[in-house]
Amino acid sequence: MVPPMFWAILHVLACAHEVEQKHEAYEESHASVIKSQLLRWAATWEESAEARDVVLQHIREQMAAVSFDVASTYASWAAELPNSAGNYAVAAAVSESVAFLPDCIAELKTKSELQTRCPQKMLKIAIQKLFSMDDAEGATRVWMLARRLYRGSTRMFPEMLPEEEAAIPWPSAVQSSTVWVRGLREKPFWDCYQAWPFVRTLEAHAARILSEATDVAPKLTRAYPYLFTQGSWQNLFLFRGRTWNADICHIMPRTCQLLMPEIPTKPGLPTVVPNNEEIVLFRSMDGAYVGPHSGAVNNQINIHLTLKGSRGAFLNVAGDRHELKPGKAMCFQDSYLHSLEHKCDKNSDDCNERLSLVVRVLHPDFDAHSVHGYAATEAEGALEAFSESAALRAELSRLREQYRKLSDRPEEPGEESCKAPLPTDADLQNAHEVFAFLSQEFHGWAPSEEPIDAIVVLSNWYDRMSKVRKVLEIAASARNVPIVVVGGRGRLSSIRAAELDGEAHATLARLLVLLEVPGELGTLGTNRVVAISCNECPTPELRAKCGCVGNTGFNADRFLEWAATFLPPLPHRPRRVVIVEESYLVRRVTATVLGRLSGMTSPRHVHNHSTMQVSIVNAREVSDALDQLLQVHEPMPSAMMQLMADEVARLENYSSQTAGSPQLFSEVMFLGDVQAVTSETQATIAEGPYAAFRRVRRLGKELSARYAAPMEKVARDRRLFWKCVAPRDSEGVATWTVPEAPGEAWRFWRKPNDGES
Known part of the structure; x- marks a missing residue:
């Protein structure tokens, strides 16, 4: 005979399952409503120039009327809308509206400057979307709003504040990273060789790296779809989250061997954001365009080594447009607004596919003083738990393990000495x-x-x-x-x-x-x-x-x-x-x-x-x-x-x-x-x-x-x-x-x- 308690438990489980199903249905219906509303706003904005101000006003009123969680959902969906002028305008308006909601702006007081804070993230998205629709004036207006927020409070002044007093100290609209580290030099392009001597070695081995990149190319997947407006842009990570991808390094052994002793560049320091140091392979095809965007933080530099297909590929950093060169590295500060254009001439046969290796490294000025006095970073959490000695011990263990692997590696046929008969008399x-x-x-x-x-x-x-x-x-x-x-x-x-x-x-x-x-x-x-x-x-x-x-x-x-x-x-x-x-x-x-x-x-x-x-x-x-x-x-x-x-x-x-x-x-x-x-x-x-x-x-x-x-x-x-x-x-x-x-x-x-x- 089945005990009564069994039936009671079964009834409770059935009720819980029914509640969960109803909640999922509600969430799905709720998301569908939000997406539909965003698309209606975008369609109206594109169809009627006269109605645009009305649409933007409606967005501001809607964000103020709903809960902060719902408004945040609007912002998340809007940021990932397909690339079009109407979607850009809607995403910018939603993000700007959410940035000044009380629950959002409160994070200027409750979070460290080295963490992702709601207003800074929302205003960055707004600026990025406005630049994407060629509205530099609108992007500058949002930047000026950001600079009116007072450091360590939720107060907003009627005029722009000096950088040292501003809660979001972006120096210009073209530098609007999610997190800002104070006290670092700012310039779009850097001398690769002076700051990172290993770049010369990468350039000298560019052909070998290209050969390995070609072998691993089938594993590339779609990269950041919300950033590129047309064409094909793909990526593959060799190093991410302080971890090497062993499967990829098996296919790209020489590339990983060259970079393992160099990355991380400053192992004794806490990272600010999870992607502070990464190694990623990018591929774009003829016709690709990656819209203007800025990185997560200003304490990182991108070492961009072009491996092939550079002709017709241009990198634009803060309005400075450079054509990429095969086998050559270009180093730029990730916090500056940058975009990529890949367009081949009709008669070009060496342009269709571009492959690049990007090594993201820490800013040369970033040191222990850069994080002194801050309670937490986005990547590490509370800094009181971070131990420099423990980080260095972990890095030492990693390097030792790599040297053990090298010592166990069988000698390659091509690595024997220069054996040849000596000339006789x-x-x-x-x-x-x-x-x-x-x-x-x-x-x-x-x-x-x-x-x-x-x-x-x-x-x-x-x-x-x-x-x-x-x-x-x-x-x-x-x-x-x-x-x-x-x-x-x-x-x-x-x-x-x-x-x-x-x-x-x-x-x-x-x-x-x-x-x-x-x-x-x-x-x-x-x-x-x-x-x-x-x-x-x-x-x-x-x-x-x-x-x-x-x-x-x-x-x-x-x-x-x-x-x-x-x-x-x-x-x-x-x-x-x-x-x-x-x-x-x-x-x-x-x-x-x-x-x-x-x-x-x-x-x-x-x-x-x-x-x-x-x-x-x-x-x-x-x-x-x-x-x-x-x-x-x-x-x-x-x-x-x-x-x-x-x-x-x-x-x-x-x-x-x-x-x-x-x-x-x-x-x-x-x-x-x-x-x-x-x-x-x-x-x-x-x-x-x-x-x-x-x-x-x-x-x-x-x-x-x-x-x-x-x-x-x-x-x-x-x-x-x-x-x-x-x-x-x-x-x-x-x-x-x-x-x-x-x-x-x-x-x-x-x-x-x-x-x-």
């Missing part, structure tokens, strides 16, 4: 013979036929300082001629070139310094120097890819184009140009420039052999230059052997169109009577020079057979290539320690048959 003897052949200078006029009209450097990394010294030597005796430096990012680019958008600017930076150093004849004018590099390419697409400079042919073309305007042909004599080149590249540069002047490439240049004479001189003394370069390649001296063998192959390929290469010059331009070539008479190749080339070609093939395999092996890993093959920077700058090669250098060795334009 016989190899070195043959290498000297090849080197001497390749380093042969060319003089297009007799020394008595001065003056010269220009000094030119077709830049590559070999060797920046040697070239600069040679240029200064020539410039001292030709004091008024222009110095033209041309170069981009090629197969042996330096990190310095990547930082300055091309080897020409890296060489220029060193040259300008030394030109000002007094010599026997005093200083040399710096205004005579011209740099032609990535930034000087004619179109945005070429500038982004550095696609008009970088190899010898491109660099020669850019100089000849410059000369057509600034060194036009003379009626009485040819122009005379001295080109300073790296030792073993001299012979091929000679042939390439002569080929251009002979009209062997398209388009033809204004100058030809009758209007311009060239001399290509060596930046080094040939007698000990090979020994110097072997030292430059100390981690893997055999790389020098393969580089010389490659130069010999290029002479053959570019003169005979073998291996699918374009014909850039003829054999006679590096073997025959070059004086006859320049005078445009019949030129032949004597047996002696041709026999010498046959021998050098054979020696080059022998060197390649012995040393090509180690070169190809290290080319499988970009970090290993950089460590083993890239020449040591003669300037001794710290960037030499960056463990990854520029993408152009790596791609050359991954595709060694690529032709030169």
Whole structure:
């Protein structure tokens, strides 16, 4: 027999379930009523300009008539309405009305300034919505209202208060974060490298990060739908709420390895809001527009590293619009109003998808003094419970755990040392013979036929300082001629070139310094120097890819184009140009420039052999230059052997169109009577020079057979290539320690048959 108590309990449970169902039905019905009302207001506002003031007045009356909980529900739903002018206007009016309700404004007294307070949050939403509908005047009006609230009370003054007296001390309408930390410097953009040195490492590894980001891209989900008005905007968090996403780090191991030692940036300090420090991957597609918004607090900076698809993507911070650049970071203060526009040109094929890594870090000025005297923060709660020593111990434990994981990680195949056979005495003897052949200078006029009209450097990394010294030597005796430096990012680019958008600017930076150093004849004018590099390419697409400079042919073309305007042909004599080149590249540069002047490439240049004479001189003394370069390649001296063998192959390929290469010059331009070539008479190749080339070609093939395999092996890993093959920077700058090669250098060795334009 069932006891009576059982039936009593069953009846009580049934009644409770019925009450719960009725409550849920009421809540659903209540929410439906609120949503419908918001949409009616928005529709009326959009349909009739005359009715707008009436709508806004009705909103204010409705918010005052309902309970604070209901008014807050109105504000929550309004903030997430679809993006349209009417919805913006309604959301702004609802939020502004709720901000001044007694229960809302009371939080100015009951909560710490470092917590989310109702009036500040509501007025921020109102300002953001007004900016979204291009009503800057309305946004400024709301900001001025906020600045009339007195600190530590619910009083509102008739005029704006000074920041130190204001309860909401926003300095302007474009800085309206939910929480405001006093005493921090305010500026829209920050120097990434000075404040956060690890940004250079992220930029150097941008290609690797992009590769990992591409792998994880299918996991991206829709980001902040209430912020973007059109297109697709997605995100994925690697680090959030002081926690690393282990699943994502498994797919993006190198990215996480680079950032785990850096984040959090200030582990001994309490955080103000939960998203104070985060790492997030963003993706937008062509047509996306993320409306104006500001971050949760002013004590955080966004490090925005663009990985791909930057063309057509613009970041607007406080009205300052910047186009994003691939592989480059932009750092801006999150509290400033910012927006993103992604719109491709019709003919662009590298714009449709943008991927960016955003690392949110603490403001450089944020310290223990910033939170002193406050009872609580939004993220930590009561600060009396926060322990700096406990936070540091937790961070130490985290770092130890990461180091344990690193020590347990098996060695990657690409992380072995730069293993390659050391050059034997016989190899070195043959290498000297090849080197001497390749380093042969060319003089297009007799020394008595001065003056010269220009000094030119077709830049590559070999060797920046040697070239600069040679240029200064020539410039001292030709004091008024222009110095033209041309170069981009090629197969042996330096990190310095990547930082300055091309080897020409890296060489220029060193040259300008030394030109000002007094010599026997005093200083040399710096205004005579011209740099032609990535930034000087004619179109945005070429500038982004550095696609008009970088190899010898491109660099020669850019100089000849410059000369057509600034060194036009003379009626009485040819122009005379001295080109300073790296030792073993001299012979091929000679042939390439002569080929251009002979009209062997398209388009033809204004100058030809009758209007311009060239001399290509060596930046080094040939007698000990090979020994110097072997030292430059100390981690893997055999790389020098393969580089010389490659130069010999290029002479053959570019003169005979073998291996699918374009014909850039003829054999006679590096073997025959070059004086006859320049005078445009019949030129032949004597047996002696041709026999010498046959021998050098054979020696080059022998060197390649012995040393090509180690070169190809290290080319499988970009970090290993950089460590083993890239020449040591003669300037001794710290960037030499960056463990990854520029993408152009790596791609050359991954595709060694690529032709030169």
